[in-house]
Amino acid sequence: MERELKLRVANEDLGKLRNASILAQSEATAGTPRLLTSTYFDTPEFSFHWCGASLRVRSVGKEKIQTLKLEGSAKAGLFDRDEFEMPVNSDTPDLKLLCDQIPDDSDCGKLIRDETVAAQLKPVFVTRINRSAFELRQPSGDELELALDEGTIEAESGSVQIAAVELELKQGDPDMLYRVALEMLETVPLRIDHRSKADIGYALLVAEHSEAVKAQPVRLDKRDSxxxxxxxxxxxxxxxxxxxxxxxxxxxxxxxxxxxxxxxxxxxxxxxxxxxxxxxxxxxxxxxxxxxxxxxxxxxxxxxxxxxxxxxxxxxxxxxxxxxxxxxxxxxxxxxxxxxxxxxxxxxxxxxxxxxxxxxxxGWRDEMSDEQxxxxxxxxxxxxxxxxxxxxxxxxxxxxxxxxxxxxxxxxxxxxxxxxxxxxxxxxxxxxxxxxxxxxxxxxxxxxxxxxxxxxxxxxxxxxxxxxxxxxxxxxxxxxxxxxxxxxxxxxxxxxxxxxxxxxxxxxx
The missing domain is CATH 1.40.20.10 (CHAD domain)
Known part of the structure; x- marks a missing residue:
């Protein structure tokens, strides 16, 4: 399960974030900035997209990594979703590598096992991202990766420039994602990112509108406090x-x-x-x-x-x-x-x-007495x-x-x-x-x-x-x-x- 908090930032503010106090105060280690080139694949009918999934092959130097992400939840910029990642030997996906991890009775499971789907796969858009990644180790033991991304998403129909902050929880309490984000917000203006890079890429290809969402029924148990x-x-x-x-x-x-x-x-x-x-x-x-x-x-x-x-x-x-x-x-x-x-x-x-x-x-517990x-x-x-x-x-x-x-x-x-x-x-x-x-x-x-x-x-x-x-x-x-x-x-x-x-x-x- 991948748990990421995504935020948007202006290009000119990325430098300020690199010098943010949270990186200086915590046990932060910065890797060398890397160019991440990710090619997203789908069928001509966008079968993976309509199934709520994204499939990519990312090149990092000589290494190639295949990733399948399934549709999850995205709330206040926090993305919770299943992610399946593995090395591959070529620039194109190998769907057979996913068969042991995706149930065969799921919609996505049926797709990856369909030989005609594998034969139809083609590149649909590419992301070229310069990423500066920082490992944040908090005194509490929580571990996060803070990534500062700058680059483009390119498709035949056009391209989009992006500048973003991604906070990924590696170990510990999810609260730390919000704490770090709020601290960064004191350094530069940040906005909630409602879309992943895959969402933005597909938006260049498919005219989609977000539908209005009504409240779901509340389910309580009589034993609930x-x-x-x-x-x-x-x-x-x-x-x-x-x-x-x-x-x-x-x-x-x-x-x-x-x-x-x-x-x-x-x-x-x-x-x-x-x-x-x-x-x-x-x-x-x-x-x-x-x-x-x-x-x-x-x-x-x-x-x-x-x-x-x-x-x-x-x-x-x-x-x-x-x-x-x-x-x-x-x-x-x-x-x-x-x-x-x-x-x-x-x-x-x-x-x-x-x-x-x-x-x-x-947080309401902080000011409460034991009786309360x-x-x-x-x-x-x-x-x-x-x-x-x-x-x-x-x-x-x-x-x-x-x-x-x-x-x-x-x-x-x-x-x-x-x-x-x-x-x-x-x-x-x-x-x-x-x-x-x-x-x-x-x-x-x-x-x-x-x-x-x-x-x-x-x-x-x-x-x-x-x-x-x-x-x-x-x-x-x-x-x-x-x-x-x-x-x-x-x-x-x-x-x-x-x-x-x-x-x-x-x-x-």
Missing amino acids: IEDAFCVIVRNCLDQVHANELGVVSGHDPSSVHQMRVGLRRLRSALDLFAKVIPAAPGFDEELRWIASELGAARDWEVLAGSTLEHAGANGNTDEIRPVREACEQIAVNNRQRAAAAVESVRYTRLALQLALWLSRK RNAIGSPVKPFAADVLRRRHKKLIKRGKDLADLDDHSRHRARIAAKKVRYATEFFASLCPRRVVRHYVEALTALQDDLGWRNDAVVADQLLKSLLTKAPEAASGAAFARGFLASRVAADHQTLKKLWKRFKLLSSPH
Whole structure:
């Protein structure tokens, strides 16, 4: 298993890293800079790529090394994946050498055993990297390799220059990867690298877009402690956040912005849910609010330009709505670029590394008493039941006379409903399935109604701002605002029924 943390750096900052204090302070030994020439092979149909694998032969002096890497996980720049490496006698791969290591019933195993695949292999791109490698031996006994890479990735369709930092764990605690990265971040600006060199190479050949990733179900065991459950839930939230980072950065799919924002909301809700027993590190909430707000502006304009104005133009007023939609779409694109810049920023890199380190080393334990540590070791089920009851009770209180509340009060009820939904999803595996299903169905229907009503309130504010941002859209904006107001008024009875249905239910536990 290969465990690497990948970060990007500007070419002009590589020299500063070579003189970084961490290399001077630790027992660091530097090898002679080497030129690594790696040729990646695949079939004309890119069979290995679509299988989630990369196959290369690397030349280091006279030595030739064949490497197969399988698809793994990549979170906050940390790549965990299976790697199979061996010397070869030629410039081309020898797939037979891999047969003893890859199961024959796996997709990749079938590929390497297919003689037609071996016959079709051809070079698809080449990386030429000048690498300075440092062995870092920490007093704690942890051993890492820090590689500073500078070079190009070349294919027939074009080439890309790269400058990168790779930290590979050789022995010891994975926490050290984040510690070293955060220390280097104090020397030069670094950014999370969402793609491996193979990913970048294939991007020169294949037009691919990162798809938006929804949250996976949280699986808890009734024997889990409060701390165990906290780790599982927070890691689940972070997985969703990190899975959508590349989609936000590429800017192709607005849904990635939405799903990353959802992941951040879930994460903040989880930290709040456990706050009394496992307090978050100072500053986390402020930074999470910041990145969420950077994504929020893009999402609000996307919703307005899409579904909201689509409804407004459904009654034959497309000509009047068209300039409004065009103006909103342009603002949405601009805000999507702003969101991408935020995810690419040093500030976000630092936050992602700090969160990963805090979770990995269970940093909350540092300031706890023995009594507090014992408390979070108790079973999670009673804690979950208490949380669900309290969250449900708070929603019932805030939702009194829900359909007749003003926008601000209804917004507070909507937030309470969202927190109930997240808490229920976090602890669903601890509750009777049938009870959870009925509860979530009623809550989802209520949330959907409150959600589009909130979209209407936000849309009204955004449409007002168009008077100065796009005067040519003023007439259409006024029509859209009137249309949304009429829809909200017509929804009064529906919201009353949805709330009445939900009030009859008890919290699942």
